[in-house]
Amino acid sequence: MSESRDKVSSKDTRQVIMEATFRALSEHGYKDLRMRDIGDEMELTRQVIHYHFDGKYDLLSSFLEYIIDQYEGSVEVNEDAEVRTELNARIDQCLFGPEFEDFSHWERMKVYHELYTYAQNDGEHREIFDDHYDRIRGSIVEVVEDGIEEGTFEPVNADRMGQLITDVIHAARGRRISLGHEDAPEEARKAIDEFILDSLYASQTED
Amino acid sequence: MSESRDKVSSKDTRQVIMEATFRALSEHGYKDLRMRDIGDEMELTRQVIHYHFDGKYDLLSSFLEYIIDQYEGSVEVNEDAEVRTELNARIDQCLFGPEFEDFSHWERMKVYHELYTYAQNDGEHREIFDDHYDRIRGSIVEVVEDGIEEGTFEPVNADRMGQLITDVIHAARGRRISLGHEDAPEEARKAIDEFILDSLYASQTED
DNA sequence: TTAAAAATTTACCGTCCGGTAAACAATGTC
DNA sequence: GACATTGTTTACCGGACGGTAAATTTTTAA
Numbered sequence: 001m002s003e004s005r006d007k008v009s010s011k012d013t014r015q016v017i018m019e020a021t022f023r024a025l026s027e028h029g030y031k032d033l034r035m036r037d038i039g040d041e042m043e044l045t046r047q048v049i050h051y052h053f054d055g056k057y058d059l060l061s062s063f064l065e066y067i068i069d070q071y072e073g074s075v076e077v078n079e080d081a082e083v084r085t086e087l088n089a090r091i092d093q094c095l096f097g098p099e100f101e102d103f104s105h106w107e108r109m110k111v112y113h114e115l116y117t118y119a120q121n122d123g124e125h126r127e128i129f130d131d132h133y134d135r136i137r138g139s140i141v142e143v144v145e146d147g148i149e150e151g152t153f154e155p156v157n158a159d160r161m162g163q164l165i166t167d168v169i170h171a172a173r174g175r176r177i178s179l180g181h182e183d184a185p186e187e188a189r190k191a192i193d194e195f196i197l198d199s200l201y202a203s204q205t206e207d
Numbered sequence: 208m209s210e211s212r213d214k215v216s217s218k219d220t221r222q223v224i225m226e227a228t229f230r231a232l233s234e235h236g237y238k239d240l241r242m243r244d245i246g247d248e249m250e251l252t253r254q255v256i257h258y259h260f261d262g263k264y265d266l267l268s269s270f271l272e273y274i275i276d277q278y279e280g281s282v283e284v285n286e287d288a289e290v291r292t293e294l295n296a297r298i299d300q301c302l303f304g305p306e307f308e309d310f311s312h313w314e315r316m317k318v319y320h321e322l323y324t325y326a327q328n329d330g331e332h333r334e335i336f337d338d339h340y341d342r343i344r345g346s347i348v349e350v351v352e353d354g355i356e357e358g359t360f361e362p363v364n365a366d367r368m369g370q371l372i373t374d375v376i377h378a379a380r381g382r383r384i385s386l387g388h389e390d391a392p393e394e395a396r397k398a399i400d401e402f403i404l405d406s407l408y409a410s411q412t413e414d
Numbered sequence: 415t416t417a418a419a420a421a422t423t424t425a426c427c428g429t430c431c432g433g434t435a436a437a438c439a440a441t442g443t444c
Numbered sequence: 445g446a447c448a449t450t451g452t453t454t455a456c457c458g459g460a461c462g463g464t465a466a467a468t469t470t471t472t473a474a
Contacts, residue, residue: 013451013452028328029325029327029328030238030325031237031238031325031328032328034430034431034432035431035432035433036430036431036432044451044452044453045452045453045454046432047433047434047452047453047454048451048452048453050432050433050434051450051451051452052451055432055433056432056433110327113324113327114324114325114327114328116385117320117321117324117325117381117385118236118237118238118321118324119385120236120317120320120321120384120385120386121235121236121238121239121321126385126386126387129385129386130386130387133382133386156401156402157401160394160397160398160401160402161398161402163394163398164375164395164398164399164402164403167374167375167378167379167382167395167398168371168374168375168378170378170381170382171374171375171377171378171381172374174324174377174378174381175340175374175377177327178323178324178326178327178333178336179327179333179336179337179340180333180337187367187370188371188374190367191367191368191370191371191374192371194363194364194367194406195363195367195368195371195402195403195406196371196402196403198406199401199402199405220421220422241460241461241462242461242462242463243460243461243462251421251422251423252422252423252424253462254422254423254424254463254464255421255422255423257462257463257464258420258421258422259421262462262463263462263463
């Protein structure tokens, strides 16, 4: 019984630090984040961070992977579902988060988006995000391609279509987060339905 | 002859500081911007900034308005043009910048986008950006409404359509800037044409 | 020409922040 | 139970950064 009891020793500490970093980041923002702020969010002292991570930059890099993993882990795919249903499901997951309103979801997205934007100034972080973005877009493109192959969707340029949908999702989330437009995701959902997806269903009866 | 000669006294200094701030911001990023960096970008000493602005925050707030004014000033409207042409022109301006490749355009957009994202942590800056975003979206919605009124466009929800286009533009620019996807604006342009604008032209012959 | 006002520079300071070293506690091992 | 290893805390430092005060130059107004 080396773990899961009162003392959290070793591996769990990194997890504790990650969560504390999340809270600190979400309160102070990337620019004003101090190691001290992270320390204030945990029961341990801030110096313990230096034992587990090689300085502030290393910590933030690890955190970046941590929060991206959480994002991707929350997107569940269902290969067997009908393509129209599955496409809608994936769009909804990206726009509204996993299942019934998780209260921390938008807080996480806020931090995620801030890190995303700051990554433009750091080659390493930028690459991590680029790969991640690729996977998210890929999960949309995938369904579009499947739909085209089986003849359910019009034979459009799947990459371009997937990219467009991903962009709209991204922008709507960013608008909700940065400008406080609470209805942005819902409105984006409607716009996608009314103005974009019809290009996929063109030859069919709309319902 | 109080100005416009060798000595730049008074009003011009603020302009010099703004441009120096732009360069410093574009080199170091918002997070790592030091007053010293701005000083290094001008011929004057960094302390002169404190004479013209009330500290770092005041400087950045002024800079925010400065760069937004530049953005909006670069968008030219033509009320007389045919609505389809005018809509395309405005989309292009937002996506590619004013006229033939201005080399500083994307550098300015990079700074603009970074400030935009950081604004989420500052109520005052956030409001400035929100108003600005409203005006940009408005300039798109406007054309769509005109087109619907004169019967050139389908009677869609103009606000939703304008918002969608604005979102796509914003996302594509962000992707080019943050992830280095050089072709994002061009691809977005094609996607808008192929998958979105057709909802406006539905009853007409496509060309 | 000269004195006041405005603008800029030089020199300097207090504080804040990331990081480290050494002391201390807990855990595992024989 | 001793002792090495790992993990955490306490105490502290050096440098960096924003800001200021006073000296200096430039401009404006008589």
